[in-house]
Amino acid sequence: MDAPTFAVTDGPLLQLTGLQSDHMGPVDLSLAPGELLLIAGPSGAGKSLLLRAIADLDPLRGQVWLDNQLRETILPALWRRQVGYLPAEPVWWADTVDAHFTGVQDDWLEQLGFQSDVRQWEVERLSSGERQRLALARMLGNGPRVLLLDEATANLDPDNTLRMESLVRGYMTERQAGAIWVSHDHEQRQRLGGRLLMMELGRLAEPALESRA
Numbered sequence: 001m002d003a004p005t006f007a008v009t010d011g012p013l014l015q016l017t018g019l020q021s022d023h024m025g026p027v028d029l030s031l032a033p034g035e036l037l038l039i040a041g042p043s044g045a046g047k048s049l050l051l052r053a054i055a056d057l058d059p060l061r062g063q064v065w066l067d068n069q070l071r072e073t074i075l076p077a078l079w080r081r082q083v084g085y086l087p088a089e090p091v092w093w094a095d096t097v098d099a100h101f102t103g104v105q106d107d108w109l110e111q112l113g114f115q116s117d118v119r120q121w122e123v124e125r126l127s128s129g130e131r132q133r134l135a136l137a138r139m140l141g142n143g144p145r146v147l148l149l150d151e152a153t154a155n156l157d158p159d160n161t162l163r164m165e166s167l168v169r170g171y172m173t174e175r176q177a178g179a180i181w182v183s184h185d186h187e188q189r190q191r192l193g194g195r196l197l198m199m200e201l202g203r204l205a206e207p208a209l210e211s212r213a
């Protein structure tokens with residue numbers, strides 16, 4: 001079966017209206033093509049729940065639109081390729097790295113500090129940082145329109161953190177993809193730029209001070 005194509009419009013890339021789950025929301029939000037939205041906030045505020053709800057990993061109330069298409073009208077598997085979720089500790093299920101890859105470009109692997117032989121590596125041998133970097137490549141291989149990055153560089157050293165940031169930024173520019181990046185790291189948020197929102201008690205709000213820091 002051919003994958004349905006998405007109509008690209010002049011409107012928002014991603015739109016949330018009244019998005020809510022048991023411990024999060026309601027959240028209204030609009031993300032433009034190519035836009036990076038940073039989310040910070042205390043532990044337990046609902047940041048992961050928000051990203052998981054957008055990615056259709058948890059049950060939710062309210063509406064999520066991608067290019068003006070309502071999520072319920074799109075097959076869940078296709079939605080999750082278009083709206084990619086990258087947690088701090090990604091799950092791997094097959095024996096080799098390559099068994100997880102579709103559409104992964106060699107230049108992405110190089111940018112992440114690997115040579116192409118990494119495709120043949122056993123998943124079992126991967127360090128936590130290698131898992132994290134390779135999971136980014138795996139997600140980008142699906143060609144997502146929206147990236148949901150949940151503390152996605154939490155286990156990485158500074159050099160590899162920069163590599164991931166650079167690849168994400170490059171992908172966003174090239175594909176006009178949008179991203180929502182949850183980050184506890186003030187310096188990382190400053191480096192990445194983008195619009196910052198704070199999450200507290202399950203609700204999003206404009207930051208009081210940090211955007212001017």
Ligand SMILES: Nc1ncnc2c1ncn2[C@@H]1O[C@H](COP(=O)(O)OP(=O)(O)OP(=O)(O)O)[C@@H](O)[C@H]1O
Binds near residue numbers: 041042043044046048
């Ligand atoms: N399945 C669940 N059942 C009950 N409570 C839950 C469930 N999932 C999450 N919660 C609670 O919802 C709140 C928000 O969780 P969430 O993981 O979104 O926090 P967070 O903002 O991402 O925090 P952190 O910065 O520590 O990762 C937490 O208090 C958490 O314990």
